[in-house]
Amino acid sequence: MRGDGERRGMWRVIVRLRALERKNRLRVAGRGLLPWLLVPGLGGLGAALFMLGQTTLPPADLPPEALAEALAERGYLLRAAMCFLIGAGSFEVLYRARGATNLAALPFDSRSLFIDRLGALYLAHLPLLAALALLQAPLIEVAPRALAVEFAIDSLVWLLTPAAGLWLHTLAGVSLLRGTSLIKEFFGAGMRVDSAALMLYSPAAVFAVGLSAAILLAQAFRPLLSSSGQAGPALVGTLLVFTAIAGFVLHSAALFKRSWRAIRARFREAEMLPPWREGPLPVRVYAQSPARLFSPPLRGLYLAMLLNLRRRHRLDLMFTVLASGALFWFNLATTLPLDALLAWNAMLLLLAVAVVLTPIYRLTGRELSPPGCDALFRPPAAALTTARVLIALTHQLPITISVAAGYGIKTAQPVGVLLLLMIGVGAGLLASLLYLWIRGRRSGAWLPWANRGAWLLVALTLVLIGS
Amino acid sequence: MTPLLEVLDVTKRFGRLKALDGISFQARPGEIVGLIGPNGAGKSTAQAIICGELLADRGRVRIAGSEVSAANMKAHRQVGHVPQRIVLFPFLTANEILALAAELSGLTPAAGRERAAKLLDALELSEHSDRLAREYSEGMARKLAIAVALVGAPPLLLLDESLNGLDPQSSATVQRMIEDHAAQGNAVILTSHLLWTMERLCTKILLLHQGRLVDSLDRDALNGLRTEGRTLEDYYLTTLKSAR
Numbered sequence: 121m122r123g124d125g126e127r128r129g130m131w132r133v134i135v136r137l138r139a140l141e142r143k144n145r146l147r148v149a150g151r152g153l154l155p156w157l158l159v160p161g162l163g164g165l166g167a168a169l170f171m172l173g174q175t176t177l178p179p180a181d182l183p184p185e186a187l188a189e190a191l192a193e194r195g196y197l198l199r200a201a202m203c204f205l206i207g208a209g210s211f212e213v214l215y216r217a218r219g220a221t222n223l224a225a226l227p228f229d230s231r232s233l234f235i236d237r238l239g240a241l242y243l244a245h246l247p248l249l250a251a252l253a254l255l256q257a258p259l260i261e262v263a264p265r266a267l268a269v270e271f272a273i274d275s276l277v278w279l280l281t282p283a284a285g286l287w288l289h290t291l292a293g294v295s296l297l298r299g300t301s302l303i304k305e306f307f308g309a310g311m312r313v314d315s316a317a318l319m320l321y322s323p324a325a326v327f328a329v330g331l332s333a334a335i336l337l338a339q340a341f342r343p344l345l346s347s348s349g350q351a352g353p354a355l356v357g358t359l360l361v362f363t364a365i366a367g368f369v370l371h372s373a374a375l376f377k378r379s380w381r382a383i384r385a386r387f388r389e390a391e392m393l394p395p396w397r398e399g400p401l402p403v404r405v406y407a408q409s410p411a412r413l414f415s416p417p418l419r420g421l422y423l424a425m426l427l428n429l430r431r432r433h434r435l436d437l438m439f440t441v442l443a444s445g446a447l448f449w450f451n452l453a454t455t456l457p458l459d460a461l462l463a464w465n466a467m468l469l470l471l472a473v474a475v476v477l478t479p480i481y482r483l484t485g486r487e488l489s490p491p492g493c494d495a496l497f498r499p500p501a502a503a504l505t506t507a508r509v510l511i512a513l514t515h516q517l518p519i520t521i522s523v524a525a526g527y528g529i530k531t532a533q534p535v536g537v538l539l540l541l542m543i544g545v546g547a548g549l550l551a552s553l554l555y556l557w558i559r560g561r562r563s564g565a566w567l568p569w570a571n572r573g574a575w576l577l578v579a580l581t582l583v584l585i586g587s
Numbered sequence: 588m589t590p591l592l593e594v595l596d597v598t599k600r601f602g603r604l605k606a607l608d609g610i611s612f613q614a615r616p617g618e619i620v621g622l623i624g625p626n627g628a629g630k631s632t633a634q635a636i637i638c639g640e641l642l643a644d645r646g647r648v649r650i651a652g653s654e655v656s657a658a659n660m661k662a663h664r665q666v667g668h669v670p671q672r673i674v675l676f677p678f679l680t681a682n683e684i685l686a687l688a689a690e691l692s693g694l695t696p697a698a699g700r701e702r703a704a705k706l707l708d709a710l711e712l713s714e715h716s717d718r719l720a721r722e723y724s725e726g727m728a729r730k731l732a733i734a735v736a737l738v739g740a741p742p743l744l745l746l747d748e749s750l751n752g753l754d755p756q757s758s759a760t761v762q763r764m765i766e767d768h769a770a771q772g773n774a775v776i777l778t779s780h781l782l783w784t785m786e787r788l789c790t791k792i793l794l795l796h797q798g799r800l801v802d803s804l805d806r807d808a809l810n811g812l813r814t815e816g817r818t819l820e821d822y823y824l825t826t827l828k829s830a831r
Contacts, residue, residue, distance in 0.1 A: 176753075353686040401717065416690045416691075417690055420690030421687070423683075423687075424684075427677055427679055428677070459668065487677065488676070488678065491672075492670050493675065493676065495635075496668065496669065496673075497691060498638075499691055500691075
């Protein structure tokens with residue numbers, strides 16, 4: 121036992137704890153249908169990603185220069201998506217994930233907590249690397265050498281970005297301890313966040329670091345695409361990546377040791393008293409108006425859930441707006457052939473399902489719908505599910521509409537627009553219903569059969585017609 | 588008088604554990620029924636079955652003659668339930684939470700607002716009605732949960748350890764509200780370990796132990812204890828000792 125009350129080398133205990141937790145969770149999940157669906161579900165998802173990768177490949181008969189250019193653009197877009205997800209995801213893993221919060225009160229040493237979070241960061245983002253590999257795999261048909269190069273870049277970016285996330289989020293955490301400053305006031309302007317201002321920007325900073333690395337690595341690895349290419353720049357790039365990772369990890373470890381407990385305490389405080397409490401509470405939020413069209417109890421549930429979500433997660437909406445704008449612009453600016461553009465848009469809309477799953481995950485999570493809330497309010501299951509699905513769709517609908525509108529303006533093809541709208545709405549519905557179904561199975565609460573059937577039928581029809 | 592609540596031979600198992608073992612009791616309009624017993628005796632399970640959150644393995648529960656089941660919303664609407672662990676929508680204000688509860692109880696917005704204002708006033712929460720629920724202390728959250736359960740004036744009110752964590756003044760207010768609710772022809776089922784309060788407040792006491800109903804005391808029996816110079820706590824300890 122050390123003088124500061126911390127015990128060192130406890131990370132093995134944490135690893136054992138996590139293993140035990142996983143084992144027990146699997147034992148509970150093992151009683152239902154879920155494990156039986158897991159393997160075919162993962163297989164189906166893998167196959168879908170592979171097919172999406174195939175659909176978005178440039179034609180193999182392009183001139184070598186143009187093919188290389190198209191592949192570089194494709195790789196860039198995929199890595200940009202990965203960096204974006206790691207930027208936001210690493211913050212959650214570090215500060216909000218249950219794994220981080222449930223150990224905070226226990227007397228583990230900071231080094232063990234650091235090792236635990238570092239492992240959790242890479243584990244949480246492992247599926248992204250797998251997804252990227254599946255999307256890149258069809259390259260083997262067009263350009264096998266490019267596949268090796270692309271996968272090498274993907275792996276290096278994947279290794280670097282979580283480490284950068286760990287460092288930047290920890291630095292933002294340290295800045296919480298230093299109170300407010302002129303820079304923070306500038307960054308927090310209009311949001312009244314002051315001391316927590318840098319935390320708002322750290323996911324974007326991680327995204328920027330990851331993307332910069334992706335661009336530089338793509339340049340460094342480019343000579344390898346030709347058979348007589350020099351390996352030097354790629355080796356230097358790889359070396360720099362590993363040096364940067366080591367630097368990020370070592371400095372983060374030092375910051376953890378010095379300040380982690382204080383950061384957690386201050387972060388908790390910042391979460392406890394949300395920044396907007398310094399100003400008036402927002403009473404009108406985006407997508408509130410449709411509530412007037414609903415009758416009780418759906419109206420009340422929709423409004424309550426919406427306010428609950430929007431007040432807690434204000435940045436989600438910003439993401440929806442940014443993503444909508446970017447996809448609209450992509451449609452107008454792209455030089456892709458029209459058929460390929462339709463396929464790209466369909467893929468983007470299917471990926472935008474994540475935008476539906478985020479609010480629905482949050483709406484059903486412990487924070488916004490604590491277990492036992494239903495016991496007090498006793499909401500009808502059908503109205504509750506409908507409210508959650510509708511709210512989730514309000515996040516995704518602007519993206520679907522932007523994609524369809526951008527495509528419509530670019531191509532003047534109303535059928536394509538209609539198809540994209542159907543795919544977007546149908547996929548959103550399907551994803552949210554499947555999520556609620558799986559969650560409902562665990563909690564024993566789910567819609568009556570008739571409602572369930574009707575919802576799923578609508579969603580499936582939309583997706584099938586759209587496809 | 589027709590019972591408002593009938594619990595008939597209810598049994599509930601969780602795996603090998605028998606949480607309730609064939610318990611039966613009734614609550615009539617105007618009655619405040621106290622469920623007491625050691626931790627794990629089955630008090631909260633009994634409440635969860637009454638309000639339809641859990642389904643009994645055997646036996647029946649009727650509220651105002653209507654059978655409680657997962658699908659019977661009519662029975663569900665008759666019950667206001669304050670669970671032991673208080674959970675509210677954290678990013679809604681007390682006013683918004685009560686508006687939701689009023690709508691779920693079928694009240695019009697105007698009637699809901701009026702009722703909510705009265706309850707908040709009675710529970711001394713009016714000053715904090717525009718604060719988010721997550722900013723409430725445990726006691727304040729408990730009072731708000733009681734207001735949520737009472738907003739629809741349910742004929743049957745279930746309170747699970749609802750007097751815990753309240754300051755003396757709030758506790759007295761809540762007790763008065765419970766008595767008023769019962770006096771209006773409703774029934775209240777209350778669990779608590781605060782035996783002195785239960786002795787004073789309840790018209791009937793049921794003692795549970797290991798899922799079984801060990802004994803029950805009506806108002807006369809409770810008065811009888813007092814004349815013998817014994818308290819409910821004395822009775823509880825001696826009865827449990829012999830039950831073990």
